[in-house]
Amino acid sequence: MPFFQLKGRIASIWFLLLSVSFSAAQPSGGPYGPQAQNYPIPEVDGTVYYVAPDGSADAEGTQLQSPTTIEKAIQKVESGDAILLRGGTYRTGDLKLNQSILMQPYLDEQPVIKGSYLADEWVNQVPERYKNRFPALWAIQWKHLFPSAPDDWWREESAGRKTRLHKFNNDMVFIDGRMLQSTDWFEGLTEDTFYIDYENEMVYIITDPTDKVVEITAFNLGLVVTSQQVHGKKADSQGPTIRGIDFSQYAFHILEVDGYFPNEKAAESEMGKVIVGTTIEHCSFTYAGRVGAFVFGDHFTMRHCKISDTSTEGLYVFSSADVLLEKNIFTRNNVEEIAGYYPAAVKIFNQTHRIICNDNLIIDLPHSNGVWYDVGNVDGVFTNNWVENVGNLEEAFENDHVWPSQNGFFFEISQGAVVSGNVFVNNDHSILILNASDVQVFNNTFVNSMACFARDSRGDGADHFGWHVTTGPGVDERDGHAFFNNLMVGDADFERPLLLAWQPADMCERLTTPSLETLRSNTYIKLNSNDTQLMMLNQKLGNTCTSKLHDIDAIRASIEGYGTDSVEGDALPFVSPELKRFELKSMQGLSVPMAIPKSTAKAISIDTHLPYIGAYLVK
Secondary structure, eight states: OOGGGOOSOOOSHHHHHTTOOOSSOSOOOOOOSOOOOOBOOOOOSSOEEEEOTTOOTTSOOOSTTSOBOHHHHHHHOOTTOEEEEOSEEEEOOOEEEOSOOEEEESBTOOEEEESEEEOOOOEEOOOGGGTTTOSOOEEEEOSOOOOOOOOTTOOHHHHTTTSOGGGGSOOOEEETTEEOEEESSGGGOOTTEEEEETTTTEEEESSOOTTSOEEEEOOSEEEEEOSSOBTTBOOOSBOOEEESOEEEEESSEEEEEOOOOOSSOOOGGGSSOSSBOOEEESOEEEEESSEEEEEEOTTOEEESOEEEEESSEEEEEESOEEEEEESOEEEOOOTTOOTTSOOEEEEEESSOEEEEEESOEEEEETTSEEEEEESSOEEEEEESOEEEEESOTTSOOOTTTTSSOOEEEEEESOEEEEEESOEEEEEEEEEEEESOEEEEEESOEEEEEEEEEEOOSTTSSOOTTGGGGGGSOOGGGOOOEEEESOEEEEOTTOOSOSEEEEOOGGGTTTOOSOSEEEEESOEEEEOOTTOOOSEEEEEEETTEEEEEEOSHHHHHHHSTTTTBTOEEESSOOEEEGGGTEEEESOSTTSOOOOOOOHHHHHHHTOOTTOOOSSSSOOO
16 A cells, blocks of 8 residues: 555544654744655556646656646546656646545656636727726736625625725736736726726736736636546545645635535534545645635645635635644735635634644734634644734734734634644734633743633624534633743833733623633733733723733732742843744743643643743753
8 A cells, every 4th residue: 555545544633643743842943835855756556647738638648758638647547546747837727536646746847737827819908988098908808707706794884895896706817927906997907906807708907918927817726636426436535645736826726625514513523534634745825816725634634835825715624633734834815805704824614623733834914814723623733833924913902902803823612722832923913712712822932922812702692603603612611721831022112912811891790710710830021111011801800890910910919820930021031033033041030830731741742841931942
């Protein structure tokens, strides 16, 4: 049996932990994303097919000298086969695969699979009414268009002012690799935009396309791994292994892996079994009109990949268990700035179990969340990630500045997570734990990044999203969180609280059990001279609900046990903050660390005998 066709794997987090190095909790520093490889010719039980951009559909493809097309190879392959791609650009899409195969480059060559066609038949065509405004207006007839509309839960009355309906069309236009934004009429045309007349199937740009490479999306989907019968073959329920390929410029989704989506609360045994074991390594997924990779299935692994320049989500993982995301780059999501769609670079959605997000680079997402575990997730693991520039830190902080927001790590309506060893830098919210329970947050470094634990009355009555809220803890069960051994730093320009524990004022009489069960052994450093808060606490304390706690003594006086072995400082403890070297110079002046509970340490395989503060162990 070839290595990429493992069968009968145990549905357990321990399988994943064998390949994850946790022993010291901190980001590795990379390398992240795809790395250049020289792939040897694989030894497989089946047939090796060679494909090339100029391959012949009539060729068998079993010889290097006579490659076939990628479309023909995908039609032919059976489980245990391999497809080796010669370097170059393949313009294709809507490919369907239901066999457990290997796809990789031939040796060190670089294949690029694009869902666009070259647009090279432009004419200078200015409508009569615009001749005084545009000396030239370039038009092309285009038959491959993908008009669309927002999902039915999108609210035009609240988000429509920021997002016009043309943004929901999925067509994309590129000039010399630069993505243009859409506009909804000729008046909006600039060097950075395009307009489509859908009725007459015409695309317009203002840039002279002469001597430029202009590409327009021509395929809705890239590769679909399906459970249906295709090409005369029954699906084998095992996912493929795909390595070293760049995918780009698709109107809707670049990669899809089929699966079961429960529209109600469901047992783990009912989900994630349609296609299992898909593995993606050293690939890139860029420029998706909606989602980069849309994936179901237990034992999905994505390692050393890059997902960027996507619209509503970069990676979407659904209703699956024992998934590993490691050493990837997730960046530049929601490039169209669609409001009211709650985007995330990674969304882990609908009753997943034991999803590990370890040692990834999550960066530069001004209009998107980072990694969002959304609705009914259990036992998430978010460790050793570097999370930077998520959301808009320039927005003024308000007392109710909890939602909507952009969050580096977002855990909502879910139960049980470990958040450890991460570095959060210049984020709107570093973490938002919302209407969840039993989240353990320890040994993280927060720099200009507020941590937030929040709960409200969502779930008491009918919900806008129907069954979603039933998959997580009830309104009176959203507690049990722990926050310890963390290092929180706000520089001279940071005017927000470092930590926020929030609930609506009208719930203070009802929810008297603190959401944070443990708050101790943290170091708080603030350099702002305006007496900014260390913590804002929405909890019934005497006759008040909202308490602005400006120093350690106030935290200690708020709730019994809060602030134990914690300290407040006024000097940076880092090796070199200018170079973003957030390792500690020493433990001097930091709080006394709390021993990590053995059960928590076992869950992420770290050493309980080395308690320390922040993400980095002092050597």
